[in-house]
Amino acid sequence: MDKYEVLEKYFKKDNIVSFRGKQEEAIDAVLAGEKVLCLMPTGEGKSLIYQVSGLCIGQAVIVISPLIALMKQQYNDLVKKGLRCLFLSELDYRNQFKELNSIAKGSLPDFIFISPERAANDGHLEFVLNLIRDKIGLVVVDEAHCISQWGEDFRPAYKTIPDFINRVFGSNSWPHILCLTATLNNDDRRQIESDFGITKTIISPNLWRTNLNLTLINLGSIKDDSKDDILQRIFEKHKGEKILVFVHRKHGSKGTTRTLYRKFSEMYTGIDFFDADISDSEKNRILQGFKDGSIKIVFATSAFGMGVDIPDIRVVVHYLISESVEQYYQEVGRAGRDGKPAYGYLLYTKQSRNGRKRLIESSLCNEEILRAEYANRIPRRGSELGSIKYEELTEERRTAFALLIEYKVINVVAKGVQSTQCYKESGNEGKQFLKEIKEVTATQLTKVVCKRRGTPINSLISNIWRLCSKGELSLASSPGKAIFYTINKELYDDIVEEIINDQQVKREKRMEAFMKFVTAIENDESAETIVKTALNIT
């Protein structure tokens, strides 16, 4: 099918009958085999680019996306169109196992949604995708700005996506590649272009959203408490409309998602809060309520994610100044995706400036965390092989772990399971395999098996995946996933210095960008001028 046929067949019902802006150019570039980076403002239809491209190519599409809520939304939209999609995070371990084996046997969905963490750490997924790599036509990296360590949205796992693609496809056999994002400064752009070998960068001329009316309110040295009065006035002015308030703090005695929710819920109905600490089901409830209009005001952190599709948010308020112009524009861009007039208010105080500075200063990895993580990673009592359960790491430890890999202190040798106890035989080969494991050690711990046999761990793990894919092993219980690694070299002081200096440079860069933002606000420059200057929008 060509792109027009795809549009006709799958998108006509959504009243999408033609392409907008740079969509067609981006689709053509992907289909021509370019590795594409596409910058397009929120609401201009980035998702359509990968959906149409994927359907034209006619093979499976892997979509790597940072947020479960975002993936869920896109998954639901495509399923409604009758397309076969797979969203692994939504499934329990048994169904994940079943789906991966199904893929291994050649039954492929049209779209496979995975998080960057899964791409980095799920060895079974990687094995299966490698088996059927010739049937995958396109890899999409959504919200690609998360790859940038220069920004607050940085996710360590994003940095490993190129390695993931290499391991699945081979370094010279990448499929079509499409990276999508709404906001990117030059440094971020260069990094993505380098990491993904981008051959074509398409930038929408409409990066400036003309339907957004942005107001920067410089409250100078007044205490943050007084912002609440201004906030209330905004609520009154926009009564009945959907208002998203970015607060950026979850916990504390004031000025957080929860304290503001408690205060204003005494005055207004249809009000809620959204941050990383609420359950997934709560997040879904709030998103749904905000979508259908039963919730009108939401206090949120940046966990109210990128690309969430609620077109009629009319107002976005920044209660706390964002870290950067990019983040500010990204977040205020949640408003007015329906193209109708929308409003953004940023409440700036010197107190909140100082608060944000403290957050930046404590961001990224410091020496203490780095050394602690390294100490934790040293394999026990003379063993060469270490193992780690990635999902148990805190965010800062993940960053430290990623840095130790990046600087080749640690080498990941396999991504597998800690024990074969979770498997049961489903065929003769599986039966024999498990029997032999138990004869080596009743513990069935994979590390112990390898040590006793003198075989490399990656060979045992690959064998497990192979037997699973062949249907020789099935799951008896939830598999305990682990990353196995070796220590390449000691974390000498000079390496620590190099890493910390690099982190410090990034921290300073972020601080510099933030202070430029602050200075522009304090000089009473307009939001439009500030955004256009920072993002090179003409």
Add this chain to the structure above:
Amino acid sequence: MRHSMIDSYIWEKEFKLMLDQEHFEKVWDIVESSLDDFITLYFDSSKNPISVLKPKDNLNLYIRKLIDEHCTEQDRYIEIFDPELMDDYEEDVDGFKGEILSKRCPVIRVTLNSKAAVLKDWKIAYKLASPQKLYDTFYNIISFAEEYNDDMTEEEFNEIDTIEGNRLSELTEDACYLTGVIGTGILSNVLNNLYPRIFPNMFKIGMFALYILSEKKAIEMGSDSSEFLMVKDDIPSKTGIIEAEHNYYYPYETFALYTLRIYRVLDKEIQVRYKLKFPDEYRFVLINDFYKYIVESQRKDIQTLLGNDDIYKFRIPI
């Protein structure tokens, strides 16, 4: 004890009393005087008797049922804490923590999966705990238990009648605890499952049972609170009332002596009433059941202590 008094002079004094034989005997006098009524009620309470059977036979059936249930659970512990396997685990302490303890050790698995708010801090401490330290602690526990079991003849066991006499203070000397992670709750659960002949289970129910048997009194306690409870007077609660938990710092060796003496009374009663002998091999299985009965009979009061709205608190095993 009161949580607000941790590390205070009163706290230290109270803790010393809990290890003091003289103080023990004062408390025991009250516990012993409460026992008769509870024992009578325990034996008279419905245990699904079969009407065609005599009381002795019904009790026999019930004892068998208790032991069978214990053995089913015991098998799970024996499977993973086989002393030979402990040597294998040393080669993969991460796997020991992540697989063996977290997924296959019943008490840890259930506690990790519990939704009780009171366990939040413990879960964090467990997640952060060094796999090597966890392994070392369990290695010490299993080694201690094996040696203690081998050395402790029935003759010697029957002679124990003091806190010091049971030698369970050696658990502390042998590094069988890991602060904030492996305390008496988990430790005694594992020991009791492996060797119910000699190790009682100091699960929270046992502590509440002793609280009830001691007539809920504060006996010689400077804080004017029961030594079997931890009153959370400095921790705000969802319910607005001051809640209490079992005293998780209570010395195991003292608890063990109360439990042993209670067992002796109960065992004697079974012999007198029913001409039956509860198997020594599983002696503390009987007490587990007796303690549960006592607490169940005053469930409402205990639940109020715990803070009524958190129903999960009552069900967690440690």
